[in-house]
Structures are given as structure tokens and as C-alpha cells.
Amino acid sequence: MQSKLRTKFLIILATILVCLYGIVGLPKSKDELLRNLRNNIKLGLDLRGGSHLVLQVQVQDAFKAEADADIERLKDELNRQNIVFSSIERNDPATLEEADKIEIVIKGVPLDKTGAIRSLVSEKFDAWVLTAINSTDYRLTMKPTKALELRRDTLARSMATIESRINGLGLTESTVQPRGRSDAEAELLIQMPGVDDPARVKQILGTAALLELYEVKDGPFATAEQARLNYGGVLPLNSKILRQSARAGEPEAYFVVARTPVITGRDLRSARAQQGEFGKWETAFTLNQDAARRFERFTETHINKRLAIVLDNNIRSAPVIQNRISDSGRITGANDQQEASDLALILRAGSLPASVTYLEERTVGPSLGADSIRQGIISGIVGLLAVVLVMLVYYRRAGVNATVALVLNALILIGVLAYSGAVLTLPGIAGIILLIGMAVDSNVLIFERIREELKAGKGVLAAIDAGFNKAFVTIIDTHVTTVVSCAFLFIFGTGPVKGFAVTLVIGLIANLFTSIFVSRFLFDWDLAGKKNVTSLSI
Amino acid sequence: MELFKNANFDFLGKKWPFIIASLLLTAAGVVSLIVKGGPKYGIDFAGGVNMYVKFAQTPPVEKLRSALSQKIPGEISVVEIPGTQEVIIGVEQKQEKDLDSARRLVVETLAANFGQTGGKLDLHNTGAGELAARLRDPLQRASVGLSDQQLADLAKAIMNFRDGGPNFGILSSLDQLSAVPGVTPAILNVIKQEVALSPFAIRSVEIVGPKIGAELRNQAILATLYALAGMLVYIAFRFETIYGVAAVIAVFHDTIITIGLFSIFNKEISLTVVAALLTLVGYSMNDTIVVFDRIRENLKLMRREKFPNLVNLSINQTLSRTVLTSGLTFLSAFALWLFGGQVLNGFAFALVVGIIVGTYSSIFIASPILIFWKDWTERRSRRTSGDSGSAVAEKRAAGREPMKAVK
Numbered sequence: 001m002q003s004k005l006r007t008k009f010l011i012i013l014a015t016i017l018v019c020l021y022g023i024v025g026l027p028k029s030k031d032e033l034l035r036n037l038r039n040n041i042k043l044g045l046d047l048r049g050g051s052h053l054v055l056q057v058q059v060q061d062a063f064k065a066e067a068d069a070d071i072e073r074l075k076d077e078l079n080r081q082n083i084v085f086s087s088i089e090r091n092d093p094a095t096l097e098e099a100d101k102i103e104i105v106i107k108g109v110p111l112d113k114t115g116a117i118r119s120l121v122s123e124k125f126d127a128w129v130l131t132a133i134n135s136t137d138y139r140l141t142m143k144p145t146k147a148l149e150l151r152r153d154t155l156a157r158s159m160a161t162i163e164s165r166i167n168g169l170g171l172t173e174s175t176v177q178p179r180g181r182s183d184a185e186a187e188l189l190i191q192m193p194g195v196d197d198p199a200r201v202k203q204i205l206g207t208a209a210l211l212e213l214y215e216v217k218d219g220p221f222a223t224a225e226q227a228r229l230n231y232g233g234v235l236p237l238n239s240k241i242l243r244q245s246a247r248a249g250e251p252e253a254y255f256v257v258a259r260t261p262v263i264t265g266r267d268l269r270s271a272r273a274q275q276g277e278f279g280k281w282e283t284a285f286t287l288n289q290d291a292a293r294r295f296e297r298f299t300e301t302h303i304n305k306r307l308a309i310v311l312d313n314n315i316r317s318a319p320v321i322q323n324r325i326s327d328s329g330r331i332t333g334a335n336d337q338q339e340a341s342d343l344a345l346i347l348r349a350g351s352l353p354a355s356v357t358y359l360e361e362r363t364v365g366p367s368l369g370a371d372s373i374r375q376g377i378i379s380g381i382v383g384l385l386a387v388v389l390v391m392l393v394y395y396r397r398a399g400v401n402a403t404v405a406l407v408l409n410a411l412i413l414i415g416v417l418a419y420s421g422a423v424l425t426l427p428g429i430a431g432i433i434l435l436i437g438m439a440v441d442s443n444v445l446i447f448e449r450i451r452e453e454l455k456a457g458k459g460v461l462a463a464i465d466a467g468f469n470k471a472f473v474t475i476i477d478t479h480v481t482t483v484v485s486c487a488f489l490f491i492f493g494t495g496p497v498k499g500f501a502v503t504l505v506i507g508l509i510a511n512l513f514t515s516i517f518v519s520r521f522l523f524d525w526d527l528a529g530k531k532n533v534t535s536l537s538i
Numbered sequence: 539m540e541l542f543k544n545a546n547f548d549f550l551g552k553k554w555p556f557i558i559a560s561l562l563l564t565a566a567g568v569v570s571l572i573v574k575g576g577p578k579y580g581i582d583f584a585g586g587v588n589m590y591v592k593f594a595q596t597p598p599v600e601k602l603r604s605a606l607s608q609k610i611p612g613e614i615s616v617v618e619i620p621g622t623q624e625v626i627i628g629v630e631q632k633q634e635k636d637l638d639s640a641r642r643l644v645v646e647t648l649a650a651n652f653g654q655t656g657g658k659l660d661l662h663n664t665g666a667g668e669l670a671a672r673l674r675d676p677l678q679r680a681s682v683g684l685s686d687q688q689l690a691d692l693a694k695a696i697m698n699f700r701d702g703g704p705n706f707g708i709l710s711s712l713d714q715l716s717a718v719p720g721v722t723p724a725i726l727n728v729i730k731q732e733v734a735l736s737p738f739a740i741r742s743v744e745i746v747g748p749k750i751g752a753e754l755r756n757q758a759i760l761a762t763l764y765a766l767a768g769m770l771v772y773i774a775f776r777f778e779t780i781y782g783v784a785a786v787i788a789v790f791h792d793t794i795i796t797i798g799l800f801s802i803f804n805k806e807i808s809l810t811v812v813a814a815l816l817t818l819v820g821y822s823m824n825d826t827i828v829v830f831d832r833i834r835e836n837l838k839l840m841r842r843e844k845f846p847n848l849v850n851l852s853i854n855q856t857l858s859r860t861v862l863t864s865g866l867t868f869l870s871a872f873a874l875w876l877f878g879g880q881v882l883n884g885f886a887f888a889l890v891v892g893i894i895v896g897t898y899s900s901i902f903i904a905s906p907i908l909i910f911w912k913d914w915t916e917r918r919s920r921r922t923s924g925d926s927g928s929a930v931a932e933k934r935a936a937g938r939e940p941m942k943a944v945k
Contacts (some may be wrong), residue, residue: 045879049701054750088604196697197665198743199645202638338671338681357634359747367707368590368741368881369699374703382877383870390866394539427813430885433874437867438824441859443829444866448859451540474831477776481827482820484772485765489816494754500813 005528008521015513016408019415043497044425046129047373049366051201053360057186060099060246061354062154063142064429067102070125073258074104077120077221083113096186101148104128104140113133140227158355162188162205164349169204171195180460187359198363200342203366204355208312211268211285212261213329215298216318219255219411220244227254242308244315247333255318262298265351267291269327273341276332281340283331285347292327299325311343376429384410384435395447397537401522402443409439412510413503422502431503436535438482438508442515446471447538460533464523474514480509506534541861545854549901551844556902560791567798574801580808580884583755585748586630586639590880591648594708594737598652605651610643612634616917619880623708626740626880634747641745653736661700661832662708662739666693669733676728692720709741758812765816769823777830780911785826788904791897792822798817805884818892820865825860826900832856833908845912849905864897879885 023040053474067090078085086108093101109117116137121130128140142150159176166174171192179189195201217239221227224241235241238259246252269284286407287295294379299307299321299518308318309331316331334340388406391399413432417424424426458466489501527533571577581588602625603616629640645663653660659672670686670693677684684692699718700709714732715721721729746754766786774782793815800807832852835847840848871893875886918940 151656195665197667199641199670200665256724336671338668358638358745360750361743361745363743365701365707365739365741366697367592367702367705367739370702371706371741371784372879372881375877375882379785379873379877379882381871386869386873387866389863390869394862396539427810427885430810430813430874430878430882431817433878437863438821440866441824441863444859446862448856448862452855470835474828477827477831478824481769481772481823483824484768485816485820486767488765489761489813492757492764493813494757494809495760497758497813497816500817504817524763 002528005521006523008517009525012518012521015412021416022418023319023411027441031437041414042417042421043369043373043425044423044428045191045193045362046364046426047369047376047424047429048193049196049364049369050191051195051198051364052360052362053190053192053202053205054197055098055188055205055351055356056359057155057158058355059151059154059186060093060097060102062150063093063099063102063147064352065291066127066150067104070128071104074106078117079114081107081120083116083120085109085213085350085402089323090269093513095375099151100142100144102142102147105133106138106140107136109136109138139222151186155188155355158356159188161350161352162190165205165346166192166201168345168349169201171201188356194366196366198361200338202358202361204342204346206254207346208225208352208355209343209349209353210312211331211494212310213263213295213345214242214257214308214310215302216263216308217256217507219257219306219318220253220254222251222253224254225531227246227256230256230440235538242310242313242315244318248356253315253318253509255306255308255315257310261310262307263287263291263295264349266348267294271344271347273334273344274330274427276330280332281334281337283334283340283343285329285331285344287327287329289327296324296326299323335386372426373398376426376433380429380433383436388434391440395538397526398447398450398523401519401526402440404434404522405443405519408518409435409507409510409514410514413507416506417503422506423499424503427497427500428503431500432507435504435511437513439511441478442471442475442511443519444514445474446519450536450538454536454538461527463536464520464527468516468520475512475515479512539851541858542653542854545857547854548850549853550850550906551590553902553906556898557906560795560903561865563795564798566790567795568803570798570801577797577801577807578804579751579755580806580811581628581630581744581746581751582903583746583749583808584630585632585637585746585809587637587644588625588629588742588744589641590643590739590741590743591625591627591791592707592739593623593625594735595623597623599625601651602627602648605647606644609647610640612640624880630750633747637745637747641743643828645740648740649736654740655734655736658734660736661696661712661733662736666690666697669693671698672732673728676732677725679800680724680728682722682724682728688720689746692718692725695720706899707741709735711735739863754809758809762793762812762816762819765819769819773827773830777834780908781830784904784907784911785823785830787907788826788899789819789822789896791903792818792892792899795895796888798892800888805887805928808884810882811884811888814892816890818889818896821889821893822899824897825864826904828856828859829853829900829905833905846909849909853901860897860900866895868893 012487019308023037024033025036025040027036044401071088074088085106088104088106090102090104093099106117121128121140125140127142127146129143131139131141133139153370155178159178163176166176174190174192176190179185180185190205218230219227221230227241235256239256241254242257244253244255244259267287267290269286269288274284274530276282279373289379297395302321303323303330304320306318306320309316309329309330316333331343334343388403391402393399395402410432410439413435446467449471450463453466454460487503493501497513597618599616599618603614606614606616606627610629613630617626617628619626627644629644631640641686647748657776659669672687673693674689677689696715699705699715701707709715712726712733712735714728715729766789770782770786773785796815796818797807800811829852832855833849836843836848836852843851868890871886871889874882875890878886
């Protein structure tokens with residue numbers, strides 16, 4: 001009996017020590033203790049402050065861009081093979097779900113070119129399927145396999161771009177992961193602990209940042225209409241109109257530019273913020289070797305003409321080319337240093353292949369997090385004290401056992417949280433407070449049973465034995481039922497609800513150990529060695 | 539100390555008034571739900587913007603409300619949190635694309651009406667990065683030599699001072715910053731030139747698009763239904779199918795009443811409230827199982843006892859435990875309600891209500907269902923078998939078929 005008790009004691013002691021080590025490590029000073037505590041118990045975004053974002057990648061943008069590029073290529077090929085046509089146009093899918101329905105319609109192809117256009121599409125445009133609408137018009141639809149590939153590729157590239165932007169911001173603890181059940185939802189979940197400026201981050205992540213340098217054919221004009229009139233109402237082939245928005249001292253302006261850019265964001269090697277003339281902040285960029293050679297040739301032949309620097313389809317500036325430029329350029333017009341360096345960061349990270357929309361944002365300021373922790377701890381302690389007080393008054397000596405079991409229960413729970421790296425959230429704290437109530441229930445069940453057995457005339461030891469045995473069945477049933485419901489919460493619930501379920505389940509399992517094993521041990525320990533026990537303080 | 543000495547209340551004899559009360563309460567909740575067109579969903583489920591704003595003094599709720607409704611179309615709520623200087627600004631928004639602009643408009647309105655800082659940086663609503671950028675040049679001009687790293691650390695320390703206790707986001711004057719390690723009088727002077735304190739701080743922002751809202755709602759309903767089904771199966775496995783059905787009907791009753799009370803008191807159902815509802819489901823189930831467990835045990839011990847008497851006896855035997863546990867759980871939920879803060883208020887309310895209703899339903903809903911079922915099956919079998927021997931009826935009433943073996 002004695003040695004059995006000693007084994008039990010050692011098991012309990014070991015559990016306490018292992019949990020304590022997991023929570024605070026082996027601190028040598030008070031500071032170290034607090035630091036270890038902070039490192040070991042990971043707090044959720046709601047407690048430590050931070051942002052949780054869900055964004056949706058507008059995949060249809062990539063489909064449209066793909067179609068536009070292929071339309072240009074198609075026009076070239078048709079011209080080369082002397083196939084005439086009256087128009088080539090694509091439809092305009094507005095939503096994510098309709099992205100796959102992208103189609104290109106070619107009209108007015110002569111009857112005798114049917115064979116030629118069929119073989120052209122099947123040889124050089126293998127992403128598309130050609131069907132005839134009537135004898136002269138054709139429709140190109142995207143193959144489902146290609147569409148799926150493009151969807152996945154767009155999502156993967158968006159995710160990579162967003163990740164590198166976040167890294168560029170120095171938000172090292174942040175995570176980006178796909179959300180939703182399938183690729184079709186195209187959603188990304190971004191968690192950024194400790195971020196204190198979410199509006200700016202959202203801005204940075206949401207900017208498409210498509211940088212393009214265009215040859216300016218004509219301009220500036222006051223309106224788009226004027227620009228078109230300049231050419232008799234019809235723009236020349238291979239050109240388009242771009243807008244420069246109004247800026248301090250300069251009105252809105254329109255330029256006619258070449259249809260395809262000379263340089264795009266993909267050609268960049270680096271970008272950084274710097275102070276230019278008059279101390280104004282600007283973003284300087286350098287090109288990679290390949291693009292630098294191209295740019296050199298281009299500027300050499302276009303001296304005294306304008307070059308449009310375009311970001312997200314808006315002309316930032318259209319300087320006149322003074323002399324040959326090889327590998328560098330500047331984007332002017334930033335309001336302050338932060339704007340210039342944010343732009344540099346975005347350019348370095350690369351452009352998004354499609355625009356993004358925010359579906360959800362939850363930001364908790366650090367002050368609210370600190371407040372919540374304080375309130376959670378206060379209500380936890382008040383609840384615990386109230387429960388302990390009632391237990392001690394009602395069960396006296398046995399109440400001490402229950403209290404020890406309760407404290408150990410909380411210790412094991414926090415220890416497991418520390419070891420597993422599970423995150424403690426506000427609903428998690430609520431789960432702990434609830435657990436206090438449920439842990440007490442186990443003890444109450446046992447103690448009431450022991451009282452009943454004593455009343456029925458059993459001896460103290462027999463009553464304890466019977467009480468524990470009979471209550472055991474009930475405790476198992478109640479705990480398993482709650483664990484079952486928590487399992488469903490975990491599987492089907494979202495973030496906060498999950499945190500709640502995890503904490504409660506860990507607590508309940510720990511409770512089985514403390515209420516049945518530890519509490520029993522305390523009774524046995526108390527009575528060990530005493531002969532002829534006739535009364536029990538319960 | 540003992541609560542009940544040899545408790546012997548005739549609970550089931552008085553069941554009808556309680557069942558009627560239950561039905562009335564359920565009906566009141568359902569009527570309120572129907573009249574108000576369903577539960578009042580928080581922005582978690584409905585979609586919209588929620589902002590917690592802490593003020594330096596008593597929040598000017600009326601001024602805020604009128605300023606906001608001039609700027610922003612749609613339904614706007616400004617709710618003061620009692621006992622604090624905080625308000626929750628809620629904007630319901632059904633369009634994904636308008637969400638960010640709604641947020642921006644709220645921030646702009648706040649700044650325009652309350653946060654005149656005269657071009658200075660508002661320390662209450664800024665981040666460490668912005669603060670460091672703002673101070674860099676002026677510090678240099680004031681010839682305070684700080685490296686970028688030192689400056690970043692200083693900005694961070696100021697932010698931590700602002701956010702930690704006892705300030706929790708609001709400083710009363712910039713002079714308080716002299717308590718931050720590293721802030722010298724020279725630096726404080728520069729800070730005073732560049733930085734001002736608006737009388738409010740935005741403590742949290744929640745923006746949920748309608749799509750995610752609907753998704754969360756469906757998930758919550760699914761999770762509840764699956765959890766109920768899972769528990770039904772487990773209890774049916776451990777006891778008998780009717781026990782599972784009775785327990786699930788009882789917790790369903792609790793959930794409906796709680797949701798009804800939320801509707802009557804005009805409280806919002808948010809994601810955390812759903813967590814609380816699920817907790818109360820687990821709690822009520824717990825309570826019911828304890829009673830059922832005792833019934834199962836007594837059925838083995840007292841084969842000759844009439845079933846209704848046996849159920850009543852079981853309830854009485856577990857009464858001390860029921861009252862004590864409910865009381866203690868109620869205490870911890872009550873502490874949460876009093877001290878847990880605004881964020882957990884809805885959660886705690888659901889628990890406080892749920893514990894009372896859950897305890898009561900084990901006795902007055904779940905147990906009577908068992909008796910009704912027994913009665914019904916007995917009468918049916920008597921009719922079909924045609925054997926009206928009272929001995930058989932009594933045997934059926936007292937001893938059910940032996941229970942599944944339990945350890």
C-alpha cells in the first residue's frame with residue numbers, strides 16, 4: 001500500500017514538474033521567468049493584437065489578361081498568314097465564378113480561310129478550342145484543363161507576391177495560407193500578429209503594382225475625346241489612351257501610347273526610395289541586364305520623345321527622354337518617404353497577377369488585447385476563488401483535495417498548451433473559466449457519492465472506494481459527451497470557436513486525471529497509516 | 539454542511555406547471571424571433587463594420603451618431619459600453635466593395651469631429667513605423683543623435699507604454715511619455731512639436747463581408763447540428779435511443795429559449811455567442827446525463843419500483859450535486875459576466891442564462907419525456923398483446939429490459 005502510494009506520488013510530482021518546466025523553463029531571475037512565460041504561451045491575435053485578413057483573388061483578371069495577350073498574338077498571326085477579319089473581341093467576365101467562361105470571338109473571316117484558321121489555332125493557340133458560330137464567325141473558348149491551370153497559377157503567384165510583400169514589411173511572424181474548400185474560392189487568409197498599422201498594410205497588399213513603361217505616341221491632351229479626335233476619331237493600330245490623374249499644379253492629362261509596353265515590372269532588378277531634386281521623395285528602380293539592353297536601344301532611338309511611366313494603368317509621369325538610358329529610372333510624385341518606400345517595396349515584390357478584394361478583416365489593437373488579458377485573468381481568479389471558497393465551506397477537508405485537484409488541472413492545461421504550441425485566445429480563456437466549473441462537477445459527483453455511501457452505513461475506506469467507482473461511470477459519460485461535441489466544434493467551427501474547443505478538450509482530459517487519480521490519491525494519502533478511521537471530513 | 543437532507547421532492551408530480559412555463563417561454567422567444575424577422579445577427583454573420591473606440595472622456599454618443607449618419611448611408615449604430623468610456627460603432631453593409639470605404643468614412647468622421655491635431659501626428663491612432671518616420675527628421679534637426687535602430691526601438695517603447703496598463707490606449711498628456719525609458723527632455727520636446735493626442739483611440743476593427751458572414755453562419759448551424767447528432771448517437775449507444783432523444787430535445791429546448799431571450803433583450807448573436815450556445819449544449823447535456831446515469835443504476839437496483847417513482851428518486855438523489863455544480867458553474871460564468879469585459883459579454887450572458895435553463899431542463903423536460911415514452915410504449919404493447927394481466931404491466935413498468943452491461 002505504502003509503495004503504491006509512493007509511486008502515485010511520484011507520478012503526480014513528475015507531472016507537476018514537467019508542466020512547470022514547459023510553462024516557465026528553468027528561470028534564474030524574475031525577468032527570465034516572465035520572458036519564458038511570454039515565449040512559451042502563445043497568445044492569439046485577439047489577445048496580443050494584430051490583424052486577420054481574408055482576401056479573394058479576382059482570378060477573372062488573369063483570364064482577361066491572358067485573353068488580351070492572345071488576341072494580340074492572334075492578330076499578328078492572322079496578318080502574317082494573310083487571313084483577313086473584321087473584328088476580334090473578348091467578353092468581359094465580371095466575377096470569379098464566370099472566369100472560366102472567357103471567350104474570344106473572331107468575326108468576318110472569309111469562307112476559304114476556314115481550314116487555315118483551324119490549323120492556326122490548333123497549332124499555336126493550344127489553350128483554346130475553336131468552334132464555328134456561323135460560316136464567317138468563330139468562337140474561342142478556353143480548355144477546362146488550361147483554365148484550371150491558369151486559376152491555380154494565378155492563385156499561387158498572388159500568394160507568393162503577397163508573402164514577399166509581407167516579408168518586405170518586416171512582419172516576420174505573419175502567415176499566408178489558402179482558405180476555403182477549393183481553388184474555385186480563390187481565398188487567402190493572412191494572419192499578422194503585432195501589426196499596428198493595418199490600413200497601410202492592406203493598401204500595400206491590395207495594390208496590383210503593375211509597372212509598365214510605354215512609348216508615348218502623342219500627348220498630352222485635356223480629355224480622352226480630344227486625343228481621339230486628333231486621329232480623326234479612330235486610334236491608330238497598336239495604340240491606346242492612358243490617363244494621368246491630376247496632381248498638385250498639374251491638371252488631368254491623357255496620352256496616346258503604344259499598345260505594348262517597352263518594359264514591365266518583371267524586368268526590374270531592384271527598387272528603393274530616395275530623395276531627388278528639392279528634397280522630394282521618389283522611387284528609383286534598376287533593370288536587369290536583359291531589359292537594360294532593350295531599354296538602351298529604345299531610348300537611343302527615341303531621344304526627345306516622351307516615355308510614360310505607368311503604374312496600375314495610371315500614368316505617374318511622362319518625362320521627355322533626354323539621352324540614352326540603360327538600366328535605371330525614377331518614379332516621382334510621392335507625398336512622403338513612406339509612400340516612396342512602400343512603392344519600392346511593392347515593386348521589389350512584384351505585381352499581382354490579378355486584383356484582390358478584402359472579404360474580412362479583424363484587427364485588434366494591442367491596447368484592447370492587453371485589456372482583455374487583464375479582464376480574463378481577473379474574472380478567472382474571481383471565479384476560481386468563489387468556487388474554492390464554496391468547496392472549502394461545504395466539504396471542509398475534502399474541499400482542500402478538490403482545490404488541489406483544480407489547481408493542478410489548470411496547471412496541466414496550461415502546460416499542454418505550452419508544449420503543443422497551441423494558441424491561447426479569448427474564447428480559450430472563456431473555455432478555461434468554464435472548465436473550472438466542469439472540473440468542480442467531477443469532484444462534487446464523487447464527494448456526494450461518498451457522503452451517500454457513508455450515510456448508507458459503509459466504513460470510511462469502503463465509502464471512498466465505492467464513491468469513486470460509482471462516480472467514475474458518470475464522469476466518463478459526461479466527459480465523453482462534451483468531448484464529442486467539442487470534436488464537432490473543432491471540425492466545423494472557425495478560428496475562435498476552434499480555440500475554445502481545443503482548450504476545453506485538453507482541460508477535460510486533464511480533469512479525468514486530476515479528479516479521479518489525484519483526488520483519490522489525496523484521500524488515500526490522508527488516511528494512510530491511520531488505524532480505525534471512523535470519520536471523514538467531507 | 540449539507541444542502542438537502544434526504545431530499546424527497548415530488549418533482550414529476552408537479553411537472554405540468556413547469557412544462558407549461560417552458561412552452562410559454564419558448565413561445566415568447568419564437569414570437570419575438572418571428573416579429574423581429576429572425577435573430578439579430580452581429581456583423582460576424584450579417585456583414586458590416588464594427589469598431590471599438592475608446593474616448594478620453596465620456597463619449598459624445600449623440601454627436602457621434604449624427605455626424606456618422608450624415609456621412610455614411612445605411613444602418614449605423616453607436617452603442618455605449620456601460621462603465622467604460624468606450625463605444626461600439628456598427629455599420630451594416632451588404633456590399634463587399636463598400637466595406638473598406640465604410641471603414642474609411644468612420645475613421646475620417648472621427649478625425650474630423652474629434653481629432654483635430656492641427657497637422658500633427660495623432661499618437662493614439664498611429665503605429666510605431668509611422669511614429670519613427672515622423673520623428674526622424676525633426677530629431678536630426680534638434681541634433682538628437684539616434685540611429686535608425688534606436689529610433690525604431692524608441693517608437694516601439696512609446697507604443698508599448700501607450701497600450702499597456704494602466705493607460706490601455708489613451709494617454710492624458712504627452713508629458714506622461716517622460717516615464718518611457720529613453721525619452722529625454724530633448725526628445726520629449728520634439729515629440730510635443732510633432733505629435734498630438736486626439737481624444738479617442740480606435741481599439742479594434744472588424745470588417746466582415748456578407749459572403750464570409752453567410753459562410754460563418756452556415757458553419758455555426760452545421761457545427762451545432764452535428765454536435766447534437768454526435769451526442770445523440772453516443773447517449774443512444776451508452777443508454778438507449780429514447781434517452782438520447784430526450785437529452786437532445788432538452789438541450790434543443792435550452793438553445794431555443796436562450797436564442798429567444800437574446801431576441802427579446804435585443805442582444806446580437808455573434809461568433810462568440812455561438813461558442814457559448816455550444817457550451818451550454820454541452821453543459822445541459824452533462825446535467826442530463828448525471829440524472830440518466832442514476833436512473834440507469836437504480837433500474838438495476840430496484841426492479842420492482844414503478845418507473846415514474848424511480849425517476850423521481852434519481853432526481854432527488856442527485857439533487858445536492860445538481861444544485862452545487864450548477865451553483866458553482868454559475869459562479870464562474872457570473873464572474874465572467876461581471877469582469878470579463880465587453881468582448882465576452884454576450885458569451886457570458888448566454889452561459890448565465892444557459893446554466894439556469896440547462897439545469898432545469900434535465901429535471902422538467904428530459905426526465906418527463908422518458909416517462910411519457912415508457913407510458914406510451916406500455917399502453918401500446920398492452921393493446922397489441924391483449925394481455926391485460928396487471929402483473930405483466932407492473933413488471934414492464936418497473937423493470938425494463940436489462941441495461942447494457944456497464945463496467
